[in-house]
Every structure is written in structure tokens, then in C-alpha cells.
Amino acid sequence: MTAIDLKILDPKIGQSIPLPTYATPGSAGLDLRACLDQPLTVEPGQTHLVGTGLAIHIADPNLAATLLPRSGLGHKHGLVLGNLVGLIDSDYQGELKVSVWNRSTTAYTIEPGERIAQMVIVPVVQVQFNLVEDFSESDRGAGGFGHSGTR
Ligand SMILES: O=c1ccn([C@H]2C[C@H](O)[C@@H](COP(=O)(O)OP(=O)(O)OP(=O)(O)O)O2)c(=O)[nH]1
16 A cells, blocks of 8 residues: 655645545545635536645655546536546645536535545556557557447
8 A cells, every 4th residue: 555645735624624534445536625715606617726725745756646526526516627637746746726617507506625526546657758660560450439339
């Protein structure tokens, strides 16, 4: 199990806003909460950048963090991420921010401390490119975007 340090930016974290925790031993994601002083209404079609009050420095270049929507918020209320997926670099030290996008036709009000997204730590492999004349043949070749049909 890899542990990374979490650095707290906002005094609300751990006080009025609890620290993120894994809900169950099998949880992949840590819920991130809206660090707001007052409720924020996101009108249909609008996006807002919402601070979490939390900064992490992953440091290990073999790891990154992804920010993903919470399924309940996304499915029931249309509140997803304006950037679809957030990618947190291992050398980022700023506040984690969540771009919330209301893709529904109904306004949604985020309460201070509400869990608005989830963060998943993922492995990263960096590559170096070697320029070649040809690829060795593969079964798929350049086929993609549905070329194999739907059934
Ligand atoms: O949802 C997000 C996405 C990114 N970040 C932070 C962490 C990440 O390491 C940094 C840069 O993100 P990204 O590389 O996606 O941003 P960019 O638009 O390419 O800008 P930059 O020039 O800052 O890299 O912003 C967030 O806090 N939330």
C-alpha cells in the first residue's frame, strides 16, 4: 500500500469539514468536499471552480491523482466535472479544485462541505519515444472507432 502525504490548506478541513477518508476498505476513491462559506447554486449549463481546501503533493512521478464525478450526483442531478476528468500531477502543490458542471436542466445548490467529486490515485508510466519507419504487424492494425461492429 502506497501512502502519500496530504497537506492541509484551509483550516476548515479536519474541523467543520472532515478529512477525506476511504468509505470502505475496498473503496478506490476519496470523496472531496466543497470548501465553501455559503451555498453555491449552479445553474443549468453553468460551470464553477470549487476549492476543496486540500492540497496534496504526491511527489512520486509513478503516481497521479484523478478527479472523477460522484455517480449519484452525476446521474441524479447532472452535476459532473467541467473538464470531465481532472488530472493531478505528482508535482502539483496547489489547492485541489473541482470544476463542477451542471449538465442538467435544473439548478443544483452545493452546500458547504458537500461531497462533490472523488479522487483516485493511479499509477503512471512515463514513456520515451523512439522514431521508427514501421510498426510490426498487429491483428488490429489501424482499425478503430467501431470497425469491428457492434455485436
Ligand atoms: O480538475 C482539476 C485539474 C487540474 N488541477 C490542478 C492539478 C494539476 O496538476 C494542475 C494542472 O492541470 P492540467 O495539466 O490539467 O492543466 P492545464 O490546463 O494543462 O494547465 P497547466 O498549464 O497548468 O498544466 O491543475 C485541479 O486542481 N483540478
